[in-house]
Amino acid sequence: MSISQQTATPEPALTVGAKPRDNTGPDALPARQPRRKWWHRISVNCWRLIALAVFLIAWHLISIPAGKLLLPSPLAVFPAFLDLLRSGQLIGATAGSLVVFSGGYLLAVLVGIPAGVLMGGFRRVGETFDIYVNGLNSTPRVAFVPLIVLWFGLDIGAKIVIVWVTAVFPIIINTYAGVLNTDKDLIEAARSFGANQRQIFRYIMLPSAIPYIVAGLRIGASLAIIGTVVAELYTALSGLGHMLDQFGNSFQTAKYFVPLLVLIGIGTAISQSLKALERRLARWKTSSIEI
């Protein structure tokens, strides 16, 4: 069983201890029951809520001298949230942003993983393209926006292309790296058992790349959220990006915080679910520290 269940480290499982510790060996120390301090007995989720509460209180206190134009109190943001929710504007904008995000992100996954696998599977393909993929990955994606607008217009198609172009490269690069980083010893072991090249690829290289691929999906997802807002601000205004623009420019600061907080919520939800996916797919990995 993982070490994390024996120690006081609560979730998220900070799985330290790559080697299974053998406590039965002759030189094992006698099991020591540490005196648990009171702050160890509070779960991490509880600490998170405490941190959030401290933050909200600090926000409120700072907002008093700052005034509601520069920094409205969270107590003012909440009614604004309810207003926008009731009017339907928030739901419509969130739905619009999610369509752009998921369209572009899914396309990036559908293109990125096979492209990375192809580059990893065929050495020449990988060696040929990795310089270009890395080059494009280091280029600020906003630089492509005017070109995309020129080619695809201002509507949803163009937005999806913008999201796609922000998310696809890290997915390709991670998948490629994952396939390349397959343990050579495992490949040789499979060969010694008579596995052919195709089987080695299918049963050794692909499974060992999965943790890398999921990490790539996480990086891609956070970039895709950035891409979504960029797309909504730089093409026809729409979605949460439009709300940011609208309330930012008209100094309705309390309302401005609403789409911002929704974006933070979406980002958190997506990265947490990808983390869960990672835990599921890579439960055989013991040595990773989750971040």
Next chain:
Amino acid sequence: MILPKIEVRAVAKSFRRAGRVAESQIDALQDVSFSIAAGEFVCLIGPSGCGKTTLLRLMNGLIEPDAGEIFVDGKAGPVPGPWAGFVFQSFRLLPWRTIADNVQFPLQMRGIDASVRAERAREYLALVGLDGFDQCYPHELSGGMQQRVGLARALALQPEILLMDEPFAALDAQTRELMQIELSRIWEQRKVAVVFVTHSLDESIFLADRIILLRRRPGKVEEEIPVPFERPRWRYDIRALPEYSRLRAHLWDKIRGMVADEPQYKRIFQESA
């Protein structure tokens, strides 16, 4: 004369090593010849760098010799396959597969039916004393248990020859001795031929019917020594026999002779002389 299971005939192999200035060539093996009978247990020993592991890889067909030939059942040019079961020093289990799936892996590569595979995995996990662990992942097991899985995986192929590359070198001393007994027990049941690479003189004397001592740079067969002790050897203490000390002293003299000229050992051996 009975056909040997595997025959290594005048084999040579060298590797190129890219150096800072120029490539250098390392003669791993030169003119190596020996043969192994069906069901025989042979240990390869020799100082580091004498090409023991290279020999195993050649016998398996993972690499090809530069010169000479290897015959398996009289046929030249071995190809990796189920006839040989490889056991590695670092276990090399697939970390994302359960123990049962690891044992099944080579069978799966042969296209064997899933139900047959599962049955075979159960049988061989039981043989190495790991029944009940089939749904564990490798990282949940100790080193000794992981190597039992490695052994079960190789045996499940029902090979005619086991190629073992210092399989117990990564284990602690106690586990190592227990695994040696376990291996002898299994070998006496199954009677597959075994080629076992080791650095340990005691291990080789305990396990082998015959010890092949190699010298290095270039790797060559120095001497072949039959090990006369009666089996099963775990029933009594072979180390108490005078013949044991004689054999061990002989092997150690030979190996010391090979490394005594190396600069890092020269000082020690001159002082003690």
